[in-house]
Amino acid sequence: MHTVPDLRAHGGADAFLRNCASRAVLDLLTNKWVCLVVGALRPGTMRFGELRRRLDGVTQKMLTQTLRDLERAGLVHRAVYPSVPPRVEYSLTPLGQNVAGLMDAIRVWSEEHIDDIRTAQEAYDTKAGEELQPV
Amino acid sequence: MHTVPDLRAHGGADAFLRNCASRAVLDLLTNKWVCLVVGALRPGTMRFGELRRRLDGVTQKMLTQTLRDLERAGLVHRAVYPSVPPRVEYSLTPLGQNVAGLMDAIRVWSEEHIDDIRTAQEAYDTKAGEELQPV
């Protein structure tokens, strides 16, 4: 009763705390494939095969798993049309659209700052090697 | 010559492509601990021990590794004061501050949408169980 654990602006949620539910949400969002799937769906509905081709390097398993996680979290809607061959379309829910701006921003930031990062990494690696042989 | 691979606003970088360097940057940023470390450092400099206490549940190993990755990428500055006992202070570089708003936004979004996510997940799990026993 003596230590109310640091209530915040929103209902007491704090992702810095290990057992706070928001930590799990953060864990869901901070994922490469989640970011790319949401980014890909932002312009509109896509089929499974379209997504697989768009997300270069994704395996069927990872794409399925990512889409299930997002569907379960209510960020993505899955529509099945029982035609032959089967047709499955994925789209963002309102909640998914709500976070899509953020996901897109991260991807765009990554694309825009490649050179900054690479330059810094090369400098770091060079310096690490040099201080072993000062002369 | 017929298919220039979709140049974008910035210099042709496209995180949807497997071998694009921006994919690696995206991989660095989409990480729970990265998000929390950058968020923790946003208000100002912190010592290693302070960070460890702030990021509830982080192990020494993961925190060290995360800080090294961020330092190497040029997002975090590491200052060592050779006193006894040693004092090491971490702070955001300008580049780190540049991305910190984004990282913070993700964490805050996670904290603000816990209920939406949990409600959706419970509905999903309930529905999955029901369709095995319709009657």
Place this chain on the structure above:
DNA sequence: CGGTATCCAACAGGATACTG
């Protein structure tokens, strides 16, 4: 086409012990 199931290698990441 859009999955599911299975196997397996690799790596992430936790616990512990030790060091300048």
Place this chain on the structure above:
DNA sequence: CAGTATCCTGTTGGATACCG
């Protein structure tokens, strides 16, 4: 205090095969 080193386990994630 701020690490590094080592060990070990669990999960990630790739490859492959099969199904409705």
